Amino acid sequence: MHVVVNAAMSADGKLSSRRREQVRISGEADFDRMDALRAASDAVVVGVGTVLADDPHLTVKDDERRQRRLDAGKSPSPARVVVDSRGRTPTDSAVLDDAAETYVCVTEDAPTENVDALAERATVVPAGTGRVDLREAFAALESAGLESIMVEGGGELIFSLVEADLVDELRVFVGPRLIGGRDAPTVADGEGYVADFPELELEAVERLDGGVVLSWRIESDAAV
Template identity: 55%
Template structure:
């Protein structure tokens, strides 16, 4: 199967949480890391999130930096990468910031048609999988649309699904100098968890940033 190069980028607390037990956005990154994230978006053909992130944070996923937009235009690309939401049951609200021109909603065949009727006016709909989005098939579709480099910005369930399916090449994690706590707070990777054959990583780099540390890992096959 041909697919894009896939990397997860996330920020988490020193105790491994990406949000609080309220599952509301917590600002973990500082200005240097936020600029790094913008640069990563500028270098990607598409940015992907799960519906849980959309419902909790309502992210726009757009590049705001004029310099980073210019970098893309100088390469002959559009100002913004494609924005992809993985949403098996089409739960994304039609007024979500992520929707609009240049957005794709990936749904399963189980998505209610009455929901899709409203959402088709806001984005392109891609159907993949019966009950849940078939992520491998979705990545193949994105590849055919010209996506060579895909940035995944969460959340924990989507991260799990991609890693469990063996569809992730690299993981970049900014670890901020704070503690969030809470056994119900989401971690970098949730889901059922592995009981054997744990995915192995190879460290690419470790750098001090914004009072925390940025780790880059290669996922080993």
């Protein structure tokens, strides 16, 4: 399995405002780059917080890319995966429509009524208790044939994936905008590190949309 985290942040490292409302940070060129990355992936992963805040569709937008996937014997868009410990994803969410297959990763102690409702619209993947065991969940996704994974956020999920040693690449668009706010989400939220900080190796730098795309590799000794 190969896992790529893709994000867009302001020049001061924020994903959105302190109100956690969606802020447009990048432009059309970066949206196209993201769409190309989606089209090359087997699955797109987000946390339930992203679903609740933005209700994303997570599908490939470009018709030619969709057709190329069809020509290759794939669905028009990659599978969608929501990491959702308590099964809080609303059943009318865009990610649960029939545009692509959807997996919802929950815990074994998630409320039964939530899990049952989601199971009517998606493949439910139980993994761990209390909070989703990401290594167990990703192993199940790999067993389902999902080898190339794109993670689109949010910051809590990204931090947890890095902490679980599951991320291979980090691609970040840094936009020409300041957002500020000590409570505004960042690319890697969660508890944070106080030692043994993950080391990144810079692989590429690309100017785009008045900002820059930084592509980093994260060295990992673990295997899913």
